[in-house]
Amino acid sequence: MLGKAVDPVCGMKIKKKEAAATSEYKGRTVYFCNRSCKEEFDRDPDKYASRLGR
């Protein structure tokens, strides 16, 4: 759905405009509810990548 994304670390649905942090993973943008989720993702992206929406 346009404008929304799932934070793959905590599973929270967030509006892309309101994301506290973003990261690039394999050419796509990943959105996070806060910076600690981004740090957790960046530490081990493959662990969380499967939770990304399609």
Ligand SMILES: [Zn+2]
């Ligand atoms: Zn989060």
